[in-house]
Amino acid sequence: MKAKIYVTLKPSVLDPQGKAIHHSVELLGFEQIQDIRQGKYFEIALDSQMSETEAQETAEKIARNVLANPVIEDYRVEIV
Amino acid sequence: MMNNSAITPEMVAQHGFTTEEYEKVLQIMGREPSLTELGIFSVMWSEHCSYKSSRVHLGRLPTSGERVIVPPGENAGVVDIGDDWCVAFKVESHNHPSFIEPFQGAATGVGGILRDVFTMGARPIAAMNSLRFGPLNDEKHGNRNSSILKGCVDGIAHYGNAFGVPTVGGEVFFDESYSLNPLVNAFALGIVRKDQIFFGKATGVGNPVLYVGAKTGRDGIHGATMASAEFDEEALEKRPTVQVGDPFLEKLLLEACLEAMRSGAIAGIQDMGAAGLTSSSVEMAARAGTGLELDLTLVPQRETGMTAYEMLLSESQERMLIVAHKGREKQIVEIFNKWDLDAVVVGKVVEGNRLKVFHNGELMADIPVDAVTDEAPKYNRPMDGSKFKAQAAKIKIEDRKPKTEDRGEALKMLLASPNISSKRWVYQQYDHMVRTNTAILPGADAAVVRVKETRRAISMCLDGNGKFSAINPKEGAKLLVAESARNNVCVGGKPIAVTNCLNFASPERPEVMWSFSETIDGIKEACEAFETPIVSGNVSFYNETEGRGILPTPTIGMVGLIEDARKIITSGFKAEGDLIAVLGETKNDLAASEYAQVVLGLTTDELIANGEVPRIDLNLEKTVQQTCLSLIDNFLIDSAHDPSEGGLAVAIAESCFSSLNHKALGAEIELKEAALSAETILFGESPSRIVVSFSADKLERISAIAEENNCPFAVIGKVSGENLSIKINGEAALSAPVAELENLWATSLENKLEK
Numbered sequence: 001m002k003a004k005i006y007v008t009l010k011p012s013v014l015d016p017q018g019k020a021i022h023h024s025v026e027l028l029g030f031e032q033i034q035d036i037r038q039g040k041y042f043e044i045a046l047d048s049q050m051s052e053t054e055a056q057e058t059a060e061k062i063a064r065n066v067l068a069n070p071v072i073e074d075y076r077v078e079i080v
Numbered sequence: 081m082m083n084n085s086a087i088t089p090e091m092v093a094q095h096g097f098t099t100e101e102y103e104k105v106l107q108i109m110g111r112e113p114s115l116t117e118l119g120i121f122s123v124m125w126s127e128h129c130s131y132k133s134s135r136v137h138l139g140r141l142p143t144s145g146e147r148v149i150v151p152p153g154e155n156a157g158v159v160d161i162g163d164d165w166c167v168a169f170k171v172e173s174h175n176h177p178s179f180i181e182p183f184q185g186a187a188t189g190v191g192g193i194l195r196d197v198f199t200m201g202a203r204p205i206a207a208m209n210s211l212r213f214g215p216l217n218d219e220k221h222g223n224r225n226s227s228i229l230k231g232c233v234d235g236i237a238h239y240g241n242a243f244g245v246p247t248v249g250g251e252v253f254f255d256e257s258y259s260l261n262p263l264v265n266a267f268a269l270g271i272v273r274k275d276q277i278f279f280g281k282a283t284g285v286g287n288p289v290l291y292v293g294a295k296t297g298r299d300g301i302h303g304a305t306m307a308s309a310e311f312d313e314e315a316l317e318k319r320p321t322v323q324v325g326d327p328f329l330e331k332l333l334l335e336a337c338l339e340a341m342r343s344g345a346i347a348g349i350q351d352m353g354a355a356g357l358t359s360s361s362v363e364m365a366a367r368a369g370t371g372l373e374l375d376l377t378l379v380p381q382r383e384t385g386m387t388a389y390e391m392l393l394s395e396s397q398e399r400m401l402i403v404a405h406k407g408r409e410k411q412i413v414e415i416f417n418k419w420d421l422d423a424v425v426v427g428k429v430v431e432g433n434r435l436k437v438f439h440n441g442e443l444m445a446d447i448p449v450d451a452v453t454d455e456a457p458k459y460n461r462p463m464d465g466s467k468f469k470a471q472a473a474k475i476k477i478e479d480r481k482p483k484t485e486d487r488g489e490a491l492k493m494l495l496a497s498p499n500i501s502s503k504r505w506v507y508q509q510y511d512h513m514v515r516t517n518t519a520i521l522p523g524a525d526a527a528v529v530r531v532k533e534t535r536r537a538i539s540m541c542l543d544g545n546g547k548f549s550a551i552n553p554k555e556g557a558k559l560l561v562a563e564s565a566r567n568n569v570c571v572g573g574k575p576i577a578v579t580n581c582l583n584f585a586s587p588e589r590p591e592v593m594w595s596f597s598e599t600i601d602g603i604k605e606a607c608e609a610f611e612t613p614i615v616s617g618n619v620s621f622y623n624e625t626e627g628r629g630i631l632p633t634p635t636i637g638m639v640g641l642i643e644d645a646r647k648i649i650t651s652g653f654k655a656e657g658d659l660i661a662v663l664g665e666t667k668n669d670l671a672a673s674e675y676a677q678v679v680l681g682l683t684t685d686e687l688i689a690n691g692e693v694p695r696i697d698l699n700l701e702k703t704v705q706q707t708c709l710s711l712i713d714n715f716l717i718d719s720a721h722d723p724s725e726g727g728l729a730v731a732i733a734e735s736c737f738s739s740l741n742h743k744a745l746g747a748e749i750e751l752k753e754a755a756l757s758a759e760t761i762l763f764g765e766s767p768s769r770i771v772v773s774f775s776a777d778k779l780e781r782i783s784a785i786a787e788e789n790n791c792p793f794a795v796i797g798k799v800s801g802e803n804l805s806i807k808i809n810g811e812a813a814l815s816a817p818v819a820e821l822e823n824l825w826a827t828s829l830e831n832k833l834e835k
Binding site for chain 1: 180181184294297298299322323324325326328329382383396397420
């Protein structure tokens with residue numbers, strides 16, 4: 001079983017890195033790009049004995065306490 | 081016109097108004113305000129913007145002097161350094177944001193103070209930071225304190241290094257009262273030609289108003305206002321109260337602003353700091369006695385669907401408001417576009433005194449600006465110092481048994497203690513050399529930065545001592561100003577002006593307000609004595625978490641002038657055989673020392689109960705400083721260092737340690753002071769002392785100058801060997817290899833942080 005965790009800046013928080021990427025993309029000649037925001041992606045391999053609820057809870061806890069900074073970031077967990 | 085829902089008592093309370101304050105709003109407006117207007121009043125009348133609890137007292141500070149070009153009231157103070165050059169500088173707190181999100185909080189603190197400086201037309205050439213944290217070994221909060229420290233240091237390095245300003249000095253201090261209550265005071269200094277200083281004034285009726293810099297988002301909108309009826313749950317989630325800075329964008333903003341200033345197209349300029357667009361427009365208009373009309377529809381926005389309320393209160397970083405000379409706005413827009421920044425005309429200066437804000441063709445706010453600033457609440461809050469007096473003399477430090485009787489061990493304990501040990505781990509993360517003007521690196525008594533195109537250099541230091549201030553706020557403030565001046569003197573700088581940041585707990589508590597008022601009196605007395613006026617500053621109240629306040633902590637940023645950069649001196653001993661001497665006198669000042677805490681194990685509360693701080697005689701202090709400057713001026717001494725935390729023994733040890741281009745040296749010291757205990761002589765923290773070293777052939781001239789100035793002066797030993805050995809009244813008191821002492825001192829902090 002695997003947990004996929006996406007960590008992104010909250011929508012209102014300025015994303016300087018995303019802005020820099022956006023700028024580079026524009027310089028390469030891509031048009032009609034309105035905005036780019038970047039984030040982090042994690043894959044966590046979980047013990048296959050775990051129930052899906054347990055896996056979801058564990059992954060959320062890891063995301064909240066370690067991977068994301070809840071003051072400025074949101075996270076999303078997918079169990080597959 | 082303003083189709084807002086009616087203002088309910090709940091909304092008034094959520095915006096932080098008292099009943100009387102809201103009555104005053106009604107009286108000024110002559111009607112019920114719209115929600116947008118309520119928001120404007122709320123931020124302008126917040127403690128942060130209006131100084132409502134402190135204004136009564138701040139007026140007592142001395143702010144004028146020969147060199148003062150711009151006194152407090154502008155974005156930064158400006159002081160003349162000769163030949164038409166000036167320095168602009170200020171210190172400001174970013175305590176609360178740094179607690180919520182240490183990295184971004186500290187980073188945007190640096191960004192904000194840099195903007196304050198370049199708004200004046202000055203190019204920033206140096207930054208410093210005064211940082212205070214809870215103990216790293218605290219059982220309950222140690223890990224949290226350590227992560228706050230790491231985050232703040234990382235954030236400062238991130239912003240300062242990327243922007244390209246050297247972080248040249250500052251201080252890091254630990255005490256329990258800063259657990260969950262860190263203090264982050266950021267200082268910046270820039271240089272500017274006297275005829276190129278800019279002001280935050282909206283002058284010239286008909287002049288266009290431009291918004292420049294980053295786009296506006298929903299960052300940092302005042303927490304208290306979040307719960308207004310308009311905002312649903314989802315919207316709350318979208319609104320962080322923390323701002324995120326972009327140092328690369330600020331670098332562009334700096335270059336664009338300076339270029340636009342040189343073009344002559346700018347009439348007035350102000351940065352959008354706390355309370356963003358609101359405070360910048362209100363303050364610019366109020367200073368010039370004009371009115372403003374703004375159309376928020378034109379403001380560059382990062383997010384969709386922002387309301388007038390949100391745009392006015394947003395604290396997005398890296399933005400400025402510019403008033404251009406009529407007809408030259410296009411030139412400004414072109415300059416900013418060249419630097420890849422937004423610049424948009426969003427309004428104009430009008431006659432009268434009203435700020436009118438339009439959004440989507442609708443009038444959203446119509447406020448008399450002079451009333452918002454002039455009639456802001458001003459409180460003379462109750463003060464009570466009886467608690468301080470009642471506590472005094474409960475505890476006798478003589479009754480305490482030291483953790484070690486061995487004075488060598490005691491010195492080692494002190495050198496490794498958090499407040500004395502080297503802060504190398506911190507400042508090595510900062511770029512302190514960028515711009516290649518840094519003459520004295522971090523870790524010294526004061527930092528020194530050369531001023532290119534002149535032979536001058538500027539010295540600067542940032543000091544605070546919450547412990548002394550908590551025990552006796554007035555004497556503590558005097559000691560603090562004296563130490564800042566002495567630190568400048570120790571590198572060869574003549575103190576010229578001061579900026580201050582006053583960090584206190586809640587002003588609604590009478591004992592806090594009393595200590596605030598006493599602090600102001602102390603600063604006033606000392607600044608007058610040293611002829612160093614206050615040119616800028618900031619007050620930070622409500623530094624409390626879980627009902628516990630911080631120690632009263634004024635931070636003093638003192639700037640000194642070195643007329644000839646060849647006369648800069650450092651604190652380390654230079655050569656074997658040099659004589660070591662002390663200017664000043666050692667007195668019975670062990671009571672509030674680091675020794676009392678580290679070796680005798682007294683808590684800060686016990687020191688406060690004991691009620692004793694070192695006594696300072698400002699006349700003696702001035703004599704010592706003048707003598708030292710005169711010795712430096714005549715090229716007579718090779719090192720100078722100020723004994724502070726840990727006293728004479730620690731100061732001598734620090735002068736023995738290796739430094740850039742110098743290896744470690746030992747010293748043989750013999751101290752004679754019959755009336756005092758050995759501990760007091762070694763570790764007492766008497767002010768007004770400077771340890772100097774010089775080659776033996778200079779002794780005669782030095783003694784003569786000391787005598788001429790009537791300054792206490794005593795040779796106490798010589799630079800020799802590889803050990804530090806100290807005899808007191810003929811008896812061996814301690815002896816230890818310098819290498820061992822230095823190792824303890826240098827690695828103690830990093831060992832604690834990297835365990």
